[in-house]
Amino acid sequence: MGTNLTIGKAINAGLRASMEHDPKVLVMGEDVGKLGGVFRVTDGLYKDFGADRVIDTPLAESGIVGTAIGMAMRGYRPVVEIQFDGFFFPAANQTFTQLAKMRRRSAGKLSMPVVMRIPYGGGIGAVEHHSESPEAYFTHTAGLRVVTVANPEDAYWMIQQAVRSDDPVIFLEPKRRYYEKAEVDTAAPIEEATPMGAARVARHGTDVTLLAYGPMVKTALQAAEADTDHSIEVVDLRSLSPVDYPTIVESVKRTGRLVVAHEAPLSGGPGGEIAARVTEECFYHLESPVIRVAAFDTPYPQSRLEEHYLPDLDRVLDGVDRAFAY
Amino acid sequence: MSDTTAHEEPELIQLLTPEGELAGHPDYPLDISAEEIRALYRDLVLVRRVDSEAVSLQRQGELGLWASLLGQEAAQIGSGRALGERDMAFPSYREHGVAWCRGIAPKELLGMFRGVTNGGWDPHEHGFHLYTIVIGSQALHATGYAMGVQRDGAVGEDGTAVISYFGDGATSQGDTNEAFNFAAVNNAPVVFFCQNNQWAISESTERQSRVPIYRRAAGFGFPGVRVDGNDVLACLAVTRAALDNAREGNGPTLVEAFTYRMGAHTTNDDPSRYRASAELDEWKAKDPILRVRRYLENNGLADEAFFASVDTEAEAIGEQVRSECRGLVDPEPLDIFHEVYAEPNVQIDRQRSEFAEYLASFEGAGAEGGR
Numbered sequence: 214m215g216t217n218l219t220i221g222k223a224i225n226a227g228l229r230a231s232m233e234h235d236p237k238v239l240v241m242g243e244d245v246g247k248l249g250g251v252f253r254v255t256d257g258l259y260k261d262f263g264a265d266r267v268i269d270t271p272l273a274e275s276g277i278v279g280t281a282i283g284m285a286m287r288g289y290r291p292v293v294e295i296q297f298d299g300f301f302f303p304a305a306n307q308t309f310t311q312l313a314k315m316r317r318r319s320a321g322k323l324s325m326p327v328v329m330r331i332p333y334g335g336g337i338g339a340v341e342h343h344s345e346s347p348e349a350y351f352t353h354t355a356g357l358r359v360v361t362v363a364n365p366e367d368a369y370w371m372i373q374q375a376v377r378s379d380d381p382v383i384f385l386e387p388k389r390r391y392y393e394k395a396e397v398d399t400a401a402p403i404e405e406a407t408p409m410g411a412a413r414v415a416r417h418g419t420d421v422t423l424l425a426y427g428p429m430v431k432t433a434l435q436a437a438e439a440d441t442d443h444s445i446e447v448v449d450l451r452s453l454s455p456v457d458y459p460t461i462v463e464s465v466k467r468t469g470r471l472v473v474a475h476e477a478p479l480s481g482g483p484g485g486e487i488a489a490r491v492t493e494e495c496f497y498h499l500e501s502p503v504i505r506v507a508a509f510d511t512p513y514p515q516s517r518l519e520e521h522y523l524p525d526l527d528r529v530l531d532g533v534d535r536a537f538a539y
Numbered sequence: 540m541s542d543t544t545a546h547e548e549p550e551l552i553q554l555l556t557p558e559g560e561l562a563g564h565p566d567y568p569l570d571i572s573a574e575e576i577r578a579l580y581r582d583l584v585l586v587r588r589v590d591s592e593a594v595s596l597q598r599q600g601e602l603g604l605w606a607s608l609l610g611q612e613a614a615q616i617g618s619g620r621a622l623g624e625r626d627m628a629f630p631s632y633r634e635h636g637v638a639w640c641r642g643i644a645p646k647e648l649l650g651m652f653r654g655v656t657n658g659g660w661d662p663h664e665h666g667f668h669l670y671t672i673v674i675g676s677q678a679l680h681a682t683g684y685a686m687g688v689q690r691d692g693a694v695g696e697d698g699t700a701v702i703s704y705f706g707d708g709a710t711s712q713g714d715t716n717e718a719f720n721f722a723a724v725n726n727a728p729v730v731f732f733c734q735n736n737q738w739a740i741s742e743s744t745e746r747q748s749r750v751p752i753y754r755r756a757a758g759f760g761f762p763g764v765r766v767d768g769n770d771v772l773a774c775l776a777v778t779r780a781a782l783d784n785a786r787e788g789n790g791p792t793l794v795e796a797f798t799y800r801m802g803a804h805t806t807n808d809d810p811s812r813y814r815a816s817a818e819l820d821e822w823k824a825k826d827p828i829l830r831v832r833r834y835l836e837n838n839g840l841a842d843e844a845f846f847a848s849v850d851t852e853a854e855a856i857g858e859q860v861r862s863e864c865r866g867l868v869d870p871e872p873l874d875i876f877h878e879v880y881a882e883p884n885v886q887i888d889r890q891r892s893e894f895a896e897y898l899a900s901f902e903g904a905g906a907e908g909g910r
Contacts, residue, residue, distance in 0.1 A: 283683020
């Protein structure tokens with residue numbers, strides 16, 4: 214039986230299911246308690262699970278991640294909320310030098326079942342430091358798993374999969390898509406959900422593969438709809454680390470072209486890595502170079518300029534056209 | 540400078556003077572037998588010997604680096620012996636004496652400084668977390684762990700307490716201050732044990748803090764106490780009291796063990812560039828081992844045979860550390876890929892198999908004349 218949920222509500226429902234499933238699951242962060250988070254993603258959890266399991270923390274990101282590491286060592290599964298993407302940076306040390314490496318440092322004696330939820334990306338007219346796409350920092354760091362969601366179905370199941378994972382998971386929530394709505398079969402067994410690490414063909418096509426993740430999936434689907442000249446296959450990456458290359462490669466071998474679109478800045482972004490790998494694996498199948506459509510190598514601009522900064526429908530279509538210009 | 544409070548001489552909790560006389564303190568009575576004091580003396584001598592052997596091994600090229608604890612034995616043995624079996628310690632990287640108290644074999648520590656492991660012991664088995672290099676990070680881990688202890692309902696008379704070790708330099712780090720605040724706000728059962736050894740590499744305590752370090756605690760809302768860090772009895776008594784206070788649900792304490800790093804920061808450091816030799820002489824007179832020996836001798840609590848037996852044992856441990864260090868085996872190349880993730884990871888798996896294939900391509904190459 215389906216429930217009509219937004220992405221935000223689906224994550225909320227997934228968190229609730231996780232907390233009901235395992236008493237060791239905790240939610241912690243700034244304003245996650247009575248307020249339910251600034252995006253209300255933790256709404257109602259404080260009321261039902263209490264202050265011991267939904268912890269309003271002092272305003273200190275390094276403290277949030279650092280204490281979550283200690284909690285995990287004690288056998289808990291903390292889900293921490295970093296209020297906005299640009300506020301992650303004060304916690305970078307704890308994330309990179311501690312959380313990501315703890316398993317390795319302990320030769321496997323310690324696991325870090327910590328989830329870091331981060332509302333990320335632009336498009337909501339916010340002030341600076343509230344619209345960033347820091348995914349490349351995470352994907353460059355061994356020991357972290359990095360995932361993002363593009364629809365309520367994934368939001369509901371992937372947050373639960375992330376919580377159950379014994380690895381630290383960076384769970385990126387596309388904030389401008391929080392209010393996208395769809396049916397979710399919340400009664401289905403979790404085992405039937407698509408695995409967290411798998412990419413998904415969101416729309417079948419034959420001429421070009423358009424790869425996107427998180428907030429850009431919707432734009433990619435719109436592009437596929439709008440382009441009546443080409444048959445565009447849209448792949449939703451879902452997991453940024455590790456990347457499900459077999460699914461991508463299989464798609465590219467069929468279509469012969471690849472366009473990668475993301476909100477993160479171009480240079481050093483996930484698109485470059487994917488382009489290099491696909492070139493290695495699909496060289497003789499490619500009809501054109503892998504095309505990247507991304508944000509500029511600049512700081513995220515003031516919000517009155519963000520419509521130019523974020524790859525929109527036209528820029529994605531332009532990228533597709535470039536792939537056919539060879 | 541109008542702040543006169545910074546110039547007040549803080550009280551130093553001391554139970555045993557440098558001359559080896561019991562001083563006692565009304566707030567920290569210590570009921571301890573001669574046998575227990577002899578055991579502490581043995582600990583102090585043996586960890587100093589492990590340490591000096593490791594310094595030698597580094598000089599011989601057997602270790603990449605070593606951070607010497609010379610001068611800080613009393614702070615570490617006193618606090619380490621105050622810990623109960625269930626308690627959990629979060630060290631920095633110089634806590635070889637605490638490691639000793641927690642049953643970590645010296646060769647485990649050597650393995651890390653030799654580059655054979657990143658610190659591969661089991662933290663849960665020993666109640667001793669891995670050494671943490673990035674200054675101050677572990678203060679937050681300790682606090683989070685203590686918050687977990689609270690949620691387990693393990694606070695109370697037979698409860699669990701947590702201790703975090705760091706140096707004077709770490710008190711400048713945001714993480715340490717965030718840990719103080721998280722611990723205070725949550726009333727977490729954690730003791731912050733700062734070994735103020737006067738120098739953060741070349742920077743003196745005055746470059747780290749405007750006020751005496753123990754006094755920082757007041758600003759966060761919990762007690763701070765300064766103890767003579769070269770007095771093993773005072774360190775034992777003060778830490779035991781702070782741990783008991785934490786486990787009984789009364790929240791954190793900051794213990795500042797006022798001590799001195801007699802050696803270099805690490806084997807890469809040259810303290811003669813930044814501190815006067817007169818300072819070292821002054822602290823040598825406060826040697827943590829000497830005063831215990833004087834106490835035992837002056838009161839007829841140990842004879843020559845006892846001291847000789849400890850020295851013999853130290854020799855044997857020195858020998859053992861040397862041979863164990865040289866016996867540490869390099870990891871296999873494919874260990875690079877081990878234990879990065881708990882769950883299978885296709886990217887790592889692929890790189891592992893590619894590298895394995897590459898390595899295998901060399902097999903038999905020598906017999907065929909090499910490449």
